[in-house]
Amino acid sequence: MSRLSYSAVIATRNRPEALALSLPLILGQSRAPAQMIVVDSSPDTEANRAIITSAEAAFGRTVTYIISPPSSSVQRNIGLAEVTEPVVLFPDDDSLLHPGVMEEIMATYERDEGGLIGGVCAAEADTAPEGALASARYEMTLGDRIRKPVAATRFRLERALVPEPFLRAGRRLARNHPRPDWIDGERHVEVEFMTGFRMSFRTELIRRHGFDETLGRYALFEDTDASFKILKSHLLVGARRAQIYHYKAPAKRDGGFSMGAMQILNRAYVLAQDAERDAAMRRQLRRFSRYKIAQYGAAATSGAQFAKDRLRGARAAMNHVDVLMGCPSDAVSGTYLAARRALGLDP
Template sequence: MYCTLIICTFKRAGSLSNLLHSIAQQTLYPDEILVVDGSPDDETEKMIRANDFKNLTYFSVPPHLRGLTRQRNFGIDNISAKAQIVAFLDDDTVLMPDYFEQMNRTFEMHPDVSGVGGIALNENAWEEAPEGKIYNSKKFYCFDGHVYKESQRNVVRNYLGLASNLGPGKMPLFSHGRTCGFPITGRVYDADLLIGMSFAFRSEVVRAIRFSPYFEGYGLYEDADFSIRALRFGRNVIDTRLQLRHFHHPSGRPNHYRYGRMVVRNGYYVWRVRNPKPSFKARIKWHLITLLLAAIRLSNVLSGPEREAALKESAGRFAAWIQLTYNRPQRND
């Protein structure tokens, strides 16, 4: 299947170089690579010109087209008419050698699948569960013969009866799903939400829905929004054989207060895309969990290693929650 890869980047020439060299080692090479660069300097362009990456087209976009959402849509506007699969990767990832071969195989074997996501090996905290061992369900989550140690916030949610009632990758009616990902079993799992560091869709999906302008700028949860809207074309799945490593580069991220605001405000937006008319019970749960998570983040001021960051982020969360009483985000797609 003809595969177009879109990589959006901003002042990360070194990280992008590592990714492109891992693509060069692929057992199945993409038919088209579009690098959409929002950098104000020419370091990324110099790096690309110093190498000979096959099938690569480089675009440097002007300031009004910078930002992940705008750059992704710019890439979509420039894909080949022959594209059957459109893949997206974060510029700070490195792929396993069979990444694109496995992606192609998954789409071919599952004609009802519209979107496929991968697994970051260095972020996967699942372990095989010894047969017969019993775990405290409030502190550990068991799934498909594997076990995951719950984070502090999920332990609290478990004890308060506010945990998700669905499996990994699924969004419950009150949002706030499980963030544990999937164990590496070699299987394919259905999911509502795919992660933007590593996902791909059939070309008819990206041509039809594009990325929402609501998330222009630093688009936290833009991948969740796109994944949810893609479900009307078919299934979304996580293929645990689709593997890479993700090295979160610190540049290009917003300040902690703004990030906290986006966690709440963008989270509300995505919840209402998935569940436009939530029940009273779902509404209460969403708000309770939102306040609980903000309070837990605030508690990190007393015990966490980055106390100033925790204070600013929690302030942003509480401010955004209060703002929802008189200014709720509206769909813009």
């Protein structure tokens, strides 16, 4: 069994308080990255430069620091272009790695002697690593703190009553590949797609596709799109003993209207690009989109402007779902960009 090395790429913007927590936990792994890359799109880079200098001194490591235009997809692609190792980890700047995470993830790749696995993700931890928040200079919002413990229950209910169409798409893509017998459902599980704050890939595979810059500055569901592109040729696996805590930074990345519109529009775009667009998939997408709008409608009764704008954006984006799902494959990207323009979303 050959021992592999990995690179880690963090895309960050205006969140030095988060980077100050996450970067040392990556560099301090018992199996540390052979290459650490930070791609920063902050208008003022002074705080992040100071954090990186401090981390380099503390761990005796060099961190490659790159200034980039804003867009998580653009930033990840810029970092990916610099990667030298056979595996690449893409944590968010607010991903807090528990000890031993990378031992588990890399052991999974090393066990895959047949080369069937294209990506490995960690499990989402319920708590932060011990002592990790002692120096924290921010707190998660009350809403995020409430949602985190109920997320698993909500996910189970949604899966039973209003399934996320990404799950269907991922299962359909994965069914075409052989499954290693060591994926036992306990230490390792197959996954339909990977969430951005805890994903890794074989470098040669993710380089073939990169991250879709068409998705705009916030790039919602770029992680799902990348997962599906890998699933067309390889399996995705979750390493359940690898734990990453998502200590979400409180700042909103975009306005309410944009966030609501992208939840509906970007999901349709990713499915139109990567999934079988049969009648069953279209029905499931429409049903799930209506469910999200109902969720946003309930939240909007609070009177909060963000919630009201999010509902308005989601409703406006529904007008474009059927068009996207019905257009020819070679017109999906152009149709999506036209919809973004019509909705007034960023280029």
